[in-house]
Every structure is written in C-alpha cells, then in structure tokens.
Amino acid sequence: MRWWGWGEDGHEVSLPEPAVALLRDELGADPEARHAPVALEEVRLPEPRLPGAARSRLELAVGPEHVLDDRAARVAHSGGRSYADLVRLRAGDASSAPDAVVAPGTADEVRAVLDACASQRVAVVPFGGGTSVVGGVEPVSDGFEGAVALDLRRLDRVLDVDRASLTATLEAGLLGPEAERRLGEQGVTLGHFPQSFEYSTVGGWVATRSAGQASSGYGRIDALVEGLRLVAPAGEVGGRAVPASAAGPDLRELIVGSEGVLGVICDATLRVRPVPELRRYEGWSFRSFAEGREAFRVMEQADATPDVARLSDEEETRLALSLASSGGFAERAGLAYRRLRGHEGGCVAIVGFEGGEEDAERRRLRAGALLRAGGGLRLGRGPGEAWLRTRYAGPYLRDELLGRGLLVETLETATTWSGLETLYEAVRVALDRSLREAGTPGLVMCHVSHLYRSGASLYFTFIARQADDPLAQWRAAKSAASEAIVGAGGTITHHHAVGRDHAPWMRAEVGELGLELIRAAKERLDPAGIMNPGKLLPA
Numbered sequence: 001m002r003w004w005g006w007g008e009d010g011h012e013v014s015l016p017e018p019a020v021a022l023l024r025d026e027l028g029a030d031p032e033a034r035h036a037p038v039a040l041e042e043v044r045l046p047e048p049r050l051p052g053a054a055r056s057r058l059e060l061a062v063g064p065e066h067v068l069d070d071r072a073a074r075v076a077h078s079g080g081r082s083y084a085d086l087v088r089l090r091a092g093d094a095s096s097a098p099d100a101v102v103a104p105g106t107a108d109e110v111r112a113v114l115d116a117c118a119s120q121r122v123a124v125v126p127f128g129g130g131t132s133v134v135g136g137v138e139p140v141s142d143g144f145e146g147a148v149a150l151d152l153r154r155l156d157r158v159l160d161v162d163r164a165s166l167t168a169t170l171e172a173g174l175l176g177p178e179a180e181r182r183l184g185e186q187g188v189t190l191g192h193f194p195q196s197f198e199y200s201t202v203g204g205w206v207a208t209r210s211a212g213q214a215s216s217g218y219g220r221i222d223a224l225v226e227g228l229r230l231v232a233p234a235g236e237v238g239g240r241a242v243p244a245s246a247a248g249p250d251l252r253e254l255i256v257g258s259e260g261v262l263g264v265i266c267d268a269t270l271r272v273r274p275v276p277e278l279r280r281y282e283g284w285s286f287r288s289f290a291e292g293r294e295a296f297r298v299m300e301q302a303d304a305t306p307d308v309a310r311l312s313d314e315e316e317t318r319l320a321l322s323l324a325s326s327g328g329f330a331e332r333a334g335l336a337y338r339r340l341r342g343h344e345g346g347c348v349a350i351v352g353f354e355g356g357e358e359d360a361e362r363r364r365l366r367a368g369a370l371l372r373a374g375g376g377l378r379l380g381r382g383p384g385e386a387w388l389r390t391r392y393a394g395p396y397l398r399d400e401l402l403g404r405g406l407l408v409e410t411l412e413t414a415t416t417w418s419g420l421e422t423l424y425e426a427v428r429v430a431l432d433r434s435l436r437e438a439g440t441p442g443l444v445m446c447h448v449s450h451l452y453r454s455g456a457s458l459y460f461t462f463i464a465r466q467a468d469d470p471l472a473q474w475r476a477a478k479s480a481a482s483e484a485i486v487g488a489g490g491t492i493t494h495h496h497a498v499g500r501d502h503a504p505w506m507r508a509e510v511g512e513l514g515l516e517l518i519r520a521a522k523e524r525l526d527p528a529g530i531m532n533p534g535k536l537l538p539a
C-alpha cells in the first residue's frame with residue numbers, strides 16, 4: 001500500500017462532473033485544486049534510538065533480515081489510515097515512526113521478541129494491515145527506550161480447515177483476500193468483508209472486534225471466533241476452540257477487542273460457512289430515512305434479515321447519485337421511476353442475500369414483502385450489483401478528495417432502535433455546528449447498517465473544505481461528535497475500535513471499575529507495560 005494513502009500507485013479514481021459541481025457549489029471546493037503528498041525523501045523522521053543491545057536481541061529472535069529501520073519501512077508503520085494519519089503523512093510528518101519494524105514468522109518468534117522488548121523496556125505495537133482509523137498503530141514511546149512495530153504479515157498460514165465442524169484456524173497476519181482465496185479452495189468462506197478488506201488482516205479484525213459489510217448475516221468477527229491464542233509478555237493464554245462452554249467467564253471475550261494492549265493474537269479458530277451458491281443484491285427506495293429505518297427494524301425483528309442491509313439517509317443518497325457517472329448507479333437506482341412514485345429526494349437502501357439457492361431466495365422474498373409493506377420501492381438488481389462491484393472503492397475516493405483539499409472523515413456508533421433517531425440527530429447537529437464554527441460548512445451524511453434485534457449501527461461520513469489548520473478542524477469535529485454520541489446513549493464505537501482517538505471516552509463506556517478490571521488484566525499479562533502503550537485505556 002502506498003505510504004500516504006490507500007491502494008497502489010496507478011489506482012487513481014476521478015470525480016464525475018456532477019460531484020465536482022456539488023463540492024464546488026455547496027462546500028466552496030476549488031475544482032482545480034491539487035495538493036500532492038510530499039516525496040518520501042522529504043518526510044521528517046526522528047533518528048532511530050533503539051539501544052544496540054535491544055537490536056541484537058531482536059535480530060537473534062527473528063533474523064537480521066526481519067529487523068528493518070529503513071525510511072520506507074519506518075514511514076509505512078508510523079500510523080494507520082485515518083484522515084488525521086493521512087493529513088500528517090501527506091504533509092511529511094512521520095514523527096511518530098517506530099525505531100524499527102520487526103517481522104516474526106512464528107508464534108515462538110513473537111514470544112522471543114516480547115521477551116527481548118520487555119527486558120529492554122522497548123514498546124511493541126502489533127501491526128496487522130495498519131488500517132486502523134483510530135490511532136491504534138501509532139507508536140508511543142514516551143517513558144520507553146524505543147518503540148518497534150511488530151509487523152505480523154509473515155504469520156500467514158492456514159493451520160486447519162475442519163469441513164465437518166465448519167471452522168478454520170488462521171494465522172493472524174493473513175490479509176483478507178488471501179484468507180478468502182485459501183478458504184475458497186476448501187469450499188468455505190468466512191464472510192467477513194470490511195471496507196478495508198483488501199489490506200486488513202485476520203488478527204487485526206479479531207483485535208478490533210471488526211464488523212464486515214455482510215455482518216448482519218454472517219455475524220461480526222467477535223461472533224465468529226471459536227478459539228484463539230494470545231502470546232503475552234507473561235505467557236500464553238487463549239480460548240479453547242469449542243462451540244460453547246460453561247467453564248466460567250469466557251476468556252475469548254477478554255482477548256477479542258484487546259487492540260494489542262494485552263499481547264499478540266497469533267492465530268484464531270473462526271466459524272466458516274460453505275461458499276454461497278447464490279449472491280443476490282438489490283436496491284430499494286424509501287420516501288425518507290425514518291420510513292426506511294422503521295422498515296428495517298420490522299424486517300430484522302421478523303427474522304428476515306438480509307446478509308447485507310444498508311440504508312443511506314437523504315444526504316448520503318444525494319452524494320452517491322452525484323458520484324455515479326451518468327448511466328451508472330444513478331440510472332440503475334431508477335431515478336425516473338423513483339420520481340414517478342414520489343420517492344424523489346428520498347433514500348436508497350441496498351439489501352443482499354447469500355447462501356444456498358433455495359434459502360437465499362426464500363429469505364429475499366420474505367424480506368421483500370416486509371420492506372414493501374413498510375413503504376419500500378424495489379429498484380431491482382442494478383443498484384445492488386453496482387454497490388457490490390464498488391464496495392471497496394471508498395478509500396480510493398478519499399485519497400482523491402484529500403488531494404482536492406477536502407476533509408473527509410467517517411465515524412460510527414450503535415444504539416437501540418428506540419434511541420436511533422435521537423442519536424442520529426444529535427451527531428448530525430454536533431458535526432454540522434462544529435464545521436460551521438470552523439468556517440467550513442460541510443455535508444454530513446449517514447447510513448444504517450449492521451442490524452440487530454435490539455438496534456443498529458449508524459455510520460456517518462462528513463466532508464468539508466479543509467481549514468487552515470486541518471488537524472484542529474478535524475479534532476474539533478471528532479470531539480463534538482464523540483460527546484454527542486455519549487450524550488445520546490450511543491457506544492463510542494460500533495466497529496472501528498478505541499485506539500488512541502476514542503480512549504478519552506472509554507470511562508463513559510465501561511465506568512471506572514470497568515477500566516480498573518482491564519488495567520488489572522494488562523498488569524498481569526504485560527507487567528512491563530510494553531504492549532501498545534497509549535491505546536484502549538485513557539491516560
């Protein structure tokens with residue numbers, strides 16, 4: 001992945017004219033503006049300060065060729081892929097870069113690295129794909145002799161596929177596409193497709209309680225973990241891979257979502273399903289976001305949930321249609337048809353069904369009847385298939401928008417169905433006000449996805465012209481939205497995890513005693529406190 005953005009060089013996207021016009025007219029974006037990232041050679045990096053003894057022990061642990069401190073490796077591991085990370089990197093600031101990047105190839109090598117770092121007081125940042133959007137992989141070395149990024153991508157084996165039990169044991173560093181490819185060879189799928197799928201890893205998903213785009217059907221990653229292995233500085237702990245157990249509190253739940261602060265997840269046994277015979281995606285239209293939300297609630301509670309279910313609000317629908325080139329999504333979304341049926345200015349939803357042919361078709365018909373009864377208008381397969389084709393396009397588009405001098409950020413939360421409207425309005429108002437106060441009024445958009453019997457998640461995207469101090473502008477908006485989320489009873493994160501950016505709100509999330517419990521586990525597993533300092537727990 002290129003060090004300042006997403007994807008590889010040559011994977012540029014261009015904005016269609018209606019989108020350029022919308023950004024110009026509503027946000028004041030200069031259509032000609034182009035802000036290129038600085039060259040790699042110009043990036044500012046601190047001198048590596050790893051003590052010689054620590055470096056020798058690391059080389060002994062993994063082999064000298066797997067301890068890197070060249071510019072490219074350090075810059076690439078200096079942060080994740082949040083808007084703030086990219087703003088800093090594009091401007092040439094890699095002041096948070098690790099002193100070295102260490103790449104173990106086995107769980108034993110992970111153990112040897114942790115031993116070396118604990119004895120030398122070197123901080124360790126587990127690094128999967130580095131796609132964290134919450135500051136989860138940014139090294140913090142204050143109070144330590146240095147910091148290393150522990151790049152896990154050499155842990156890339158499929159250890160077992162048990163077709164009879166429908167489980168697969170995967171090593172942590174496997175990237176999404178490779179994991180699916182190898183599972184597919186055995187006729188199974190994990191069904192976990194976050195938007196970052198192309199560059200995120202199995203270990204990263206488990207360590208962050210990730211949710212994929214099809215998690216309404218397949219389940220979030222936490223629902224798919226049957227067993228796992230954590231290598232911590234104090235030793236090894238795990239959850240046995242059994243379907244269910246009454247043997248006291250479930251240790252899996254302590255490790256899943258531990259974001260590298262307790263140790264390194266080296267492998268996980270995950271629940272898989274047969275590769276679906278049928279994938280059927282379609283678009284629906286509703287007159288309003290409120291109408292669509294209610295239809296989704298009824299569908300979910302009637303046990304008619306699609307595998308993918310996402311409903312864009314009016315603003316997100318408007319932007320999506322402007323982004324689609326003519327003859328593309330807009331046409332497929334049946335603009336004329338929607339207008340005719342009084343849905344103009346309303347909302348588009350995507351629902352997708354996967355599985356055995358008969359089962360998927362039965363669920364599709366049942367969900368369709370409920371959506372229609374809830375005011376929905378079926379737009380057919382075109383919009384659904386267009387969404388499926390472009391499901392990973394968002395971060396490429398973000399690079400393009402950043403290059404045009406725009407702020408573009410996403411955040412997410414979840415709450416009960418009865419609290420959804422209040423939460424939606426609170427976050428929208430907070431973001432809108434914050435952007436106006438910065439003198440850069442923005443577009444604030446949202447979609448509902450990830451349905452549960454008791455509620456759903458809300459995923460916000462906001463876009464504005466960058467202010468003179470883009471990081472201060474971003475910080476103010478992020479903080480306003482986080483306060484609004486907590487104030488309106490939402491969770492501070494439904495799937496992006498806590499990292500550094502959400503840590504200040506963890507007290508509101510789990511309470512003081514809850515924090516002490518997590519700290520106690522950390523002190524026992526990581527007595528020297530070297531594991532991913534500054535993340536998950538507030539200072």
Ligand SMILES: Cc1cc2nc3c(=O)[nH]c(=O)nc-3n(C[C@H](O)[C@H](O)[C@H](O)COP(=O)(O)OP(=O)(O)OC[C@H]3O[C@@H](n4cnc5c(N)ncnc54)[C@H](O)[C@@H]3O)c2cc1C
Pocket residue numbers: 080081082125126127128129130131132133136137152172173193194195196199200201202203204205206207208209210211212213258259260261263264265266394395495496497499532535
């Ligand atoms: C464009 C974009 C779209 C995204 N879409 C989604 C989405 O749809 N759903 C979603 O859930 N998230 C999404 N994310 C967030 C991110 O991709 C997820 O949090 C993902 O699970 C991180 O995986 P990773 O391998 O990149 O982990 P990293 O970013 O490398 O690490 C994330 C955290 O986990 C820790 N960690 C990583 N591997 C291990 C390990 N083996 N053991 C212990 N700790 C470890 C790290 O120290 C860090 O704290 C998105 C991010 C981007 C940039």
